[in-house]
Amino acid sequence: MPDIVVVGAGIMGLAAAYELVSVGCSVTVFDTYARAAMASGWTLGGVRQSGRDAAELPLARAAVALWSDLGERLDASIGYRQDGNLRVARTVEEMEIIRRLVDSQRASGLDLRLLDTGQVRDIAPAVSDAVLGASFCPTDGYADPLATCQAYLSAARRQGADYRPGTTVERIECRDGRVQGVWANGTFVPASHVIVAAGLQGNALLAPLNLAVPINPHMVSVLRGMPGRQILSQVIGVANADCAGRQEPDGRFRVTSGVLPWHGVLSGGTRPVVPTPASSFGRIVERFTTVVPSFADALIEECWSGLIDLTPDALPVIDAPPEIDGLVIAMGFSGHGFCLGPVVGQVLRDLVIGNGRQWTLDPFRHGRFEGTTGDAGASLTLHG
Ligand SMILES: Cc1cc2nc3c(=O)[nH]c(=O)nc-3n(C[C@H](O)[C@H](O)[C@H](O)COP(=O)(O)OP(=O)(O)OC[C@H]3O[C@@H](n4cnc5c(N)ncnc54)[C@H](O)[C@@H]3O)c2cc1C
Structure with a gap:
């Protein structure tokens, strides 16, 4: 099974880590700070389908189906109502x-x-x-953001995930169009796949690969x-x-x-x-x-x-871009990603293990922004 580096211990990175260790992958999660340090801790924690863009509604509905027994799956109280x-x-x-x-x-x-x-x-x-x-x-409904992130982290660690708080990933190393690993605090960590779930700061890693997301x-x-x-x-x-x-x-x-x-x-x-x-x-x-x-x-x-990491169409990028084998991106959730965390974790798992085709990801492709350089212009529908 592949060795995976997850950059970011927000809800996206932690849900992905949990889903990946659950199918036997070896996972290391890095965060500059600690779990839920940024958007996943700042959030209102609303878990809603209403008010979503039509493109995002199927994911939100799939997420809500997962939230109902998520606490049981993670064996923790997550305050979901x-x-x-x-x-x-x-x-x-x-x-x-x-x-x-x-x-x-x-x-x-x-x-x-x-x-x-x-x-x-x-x-x-x-x-x-x-x-x-x-x-x-x-x-x-809603859930407790910190409790949910902690529950994912604890469940992932129980199954062997390696968690490295206080550690910034500085660079993704690629050769011949393939991920080789990452540099974190000056040390090279080999990996077959790197998931960039770094929220607002993901572009520091993607820009050197010419894959920045307009945010x-x-x-x-x-x-x-x-x-x-x-x-x-x-x-x-x-x-x-x-x-x-x-x-x-x-x-x-x-x-x-x-x-x-x-x-x-x-x-x-x-x-x-x-x-x-x-x-x-x-x-x-x-x-x-x-x-x-x-x-x-x-x-x-x-x-x-x-x-809030607002993209031009207020939809996230959830994709394994064809330019670099082994790279998976989940960012740009534009102020309404908390609800989607559980389902995005499963999508990211499937993108890594090669089952991504079962999800409709066209609205979330990285390539849709090709040629976009200006400011994001989308109006934002926020958690209400
Ligand atoms: C005030 C507010 C209210 C919101 N309300 C709602 C709501 O009601 N419902 C809803 O669905 N959504 C809501 N959202 C949006 C939601 O919280 C986010 O979309 C979601 O939490 C994003 O999660 P994430 O994992 O992508 O990013 P984050 O939680 O930001 O996680 C990214 C992590 O990556 C780490 N990182 C970044 N770069 C590096 C690096 N190079 N190396 C190591 N670590 C790195 C950061 O430290 C951070 O911990 C709200 C957001 C805000 C700010």
């Missing part, structure tokens, strides 16, 4: 967006319902009576409350994605801004930190309290900001 996703409309224009969304996603076979104000408040009394309606997907980084800020009374079981989004939020099982609110321009600062140390602009606090509180007024009473314990 399937209590639904409400995407609310605050204006007549937003209601029209929601109506169109429901029509198109129902046509794709998703159980997405159109609710009026009364129906929204019947299932989520904490939502303001000022909202005009919402889409509701009962099979959406335009954006920022999202997050407020997290103290434990409190549970008043909301669904994940809440809004039609124009300018905020989103949920409560964790212990009642903590976890609420995000919409997508913001990134100020360009990412400091290192033991964990990467994206400083939060002061303006984000007011923005999150003002927007989310129009949807869930009692959020104004939440006691905030933490805030952070995270970065």
Whole structure:
């Protein structure tokens, strides 16, 4: 069985590592920091099919099928709840967006319902009576991001995966169009396959191979409350994605801004930190309290900001590009990859062991961006 290097201990790299050791491969996972240090720790943790691009919906549905018994498979508690996703409309224009969304996603076979104000408040009394309606997907939900990444990591290690936190992969070594291994902290590590699941920083490895993915980084800020009374079981989004939020099982609110321009600062140390602009606090509180007024009473314990690896079409690259044998890429999840982690892990496994054809990956091919040099221009539908 092949020797595989996985670059990145986010949900994509860890899910791939787990799936690969489960079929007998030898796997080494490298991360500059540690598991879930970047997007997979910064995330809201929404597990949703609703609001997805049609190209991504089949993967999201396959992922949700896997989430239901993922905790059992990994033998760990991952905090997965399937209590639904409400995407609310605050204006007549937003209601029209929601109506169109429901029509198109129902046509794709998703159980997405159109609710009026009364129906929204019947299932989520904490939502303001000022909202005009919402889409509701009962099979959406959320999971605990850190617990999920840790569960994948522990399960992979139990089956023999080698985990090397605090270790940056500096370069992928190739000869005659084939992967030979990687250089990590100055040491050569031979490998038949390298999976680049390095999120926003993947291009540092791909650019020298002339395979950079066009990515335009954006920022999202997050407020997290103290434990409190549970008043909301669904994940809440809004039609124009300018905020989103949920409560964790212990009642903590976890609420995000919409997508913001990134100020360009990412400091290192033991964990990467994206400083939060002061303006984000007011923005999150003002927007989310129009949807869930009692959020104004939440006691905030933490805030952070995270970065989003936005591609030109807001779809990821999940591919084994033909230019280099043994190279597999999974990045550019554009702010909605957490849900997809379990299924992407299986796709990456199959790309490595030669079973990739069973998946429809055309929308996610690396080559679709050939000749794209400018900024990513896609609008982002974020976790709501
Ligand atoms: C605020 C926020 C809210 C979000 N909400 C949702 C949501 O509700 N639902 C949803 O589905 N998605 C959501 N997302 C998106 C989702 O979190 C990401 O798409 C997903 O976590 C990406 O996982 P990843 O493994 O590709 O990347 P990451 O988690 O970023 O992992 C990449 C890892 O690679 C490591 N690395 C990079 N370069 C190297 C190198 N050279 N050597 C070694 N290690 C390296 C990094 O340290 C990092 O740990 C959100 C994102 C943010 C920021």
